[in-house]
Amino acid sequence: MTPLLAMAWRLHELGRSFTWHISARSRSRVPFSKELDALPFRDSIVLHIDDEQNGKLLEASDILRSASDDCDVYVCGPRGYMAFIEEAARRAGVTKERLHQEHFGAEIDTTGSPFTVVAARSGLSIEVGCTETILSALQREGIEVETACQNGVCGTCLTKVIEGRPDHRDMVLTDVEKASNEMIAVCCSRSRSRILKLDV
Numbered sequence: 001m002t003p004l005l006a007m008a009w010r011l012h013e014l015g016r017s018f019t020w021h022i023s024a025r026s027r028s029r030v031p032f033s034k035e036l037d038a039l040p041f042r043d044s045i046v047l048h049i050d051d052e053q054n055g056k057l058l059e060a061s062d063i064l065r066s067a068s069d070d071c072d073v074y075v076c077g078p079r080g081y082m083a084f085i086e087e088a089a090r091r092a093g094v095t096k097e098r099l100h101q102e103h104f105g106a107e108i109d110t111t112g113s114p115f116t117v118v119a120a121r122s123g124l125s126i127e128v129g130c131t132e133t134i135l136s137a138l139q140r141e142g143i144e145v146e147t148a149c150q151n152g153v154c155g156t157c158l159t160k161v162i163e164g165r166p167d168h169r170d171m172v173l174t175d176v177e178k179a180s181n182e183m184i185a186v187c188c189s190r191s192r193s194r195i196l197k198l199d200v
């Protein structure tokens with residue numbers, strides 16, 4: 001939100017037209033939500049709140065398709081969201097030159113050898129591929145984990161480890177917490193053991 005807020009102010013001061021689409025899982029998770037309503041360019045902001053859409057996904061490619069050809073697209077958000085918008089932009093015919101991306105924090109290497117996650121609550125065994133994250137593998141099987149940054153910096157996705165040795169890649173847990181192997185950030189970390197049993 002922060003870089004886009006600064007850009008929105010600048011465009012407003014220059015009298016340039018823009019639309020700012022903000023996506024969040026729920027209204028309470030929209031940053032600066034109170035301040036947004038007081039902005040002089042509030043009419044240029046469109047909120048997309050997941051839990052108010054009855055499970056309907058954001059139609060990002062339709063939105064991007066409706067933008068004029070001389071319009072540039074700026075996107076900032078968690079890794080999964082950025083990938084979603086990038087794919088939507090590709091489908092909408094937005095050229096690479098018109099798409100500008102601002103990534104959260106440092107890029108973490110989430111790739112590695114495949115392993116199996118056992119979801120203790122359902123008993124499901126789920127393969128995590130070389131380029132997949134635990135989070136995406138769980139979501140593929142319909143298991144939801146609360147997330148925010150999806151980039152190892154916020155700690156929202158920390159999940160209890162029941163068995164196995166995590167390969168910690170996050171920047172949230174301290175060295176002592178990592179050594180204890182009690183929790184794992186499923187958005188970016190992997191496993192050193194062939195099987196990792198999690199409390200999900």
Ligand code: FES
Pocket residue numbers: 146147148149150151152153154155156157158170172185186187188
């Ligand atoms: S969602 Fe932020 S650390 Fe995983």
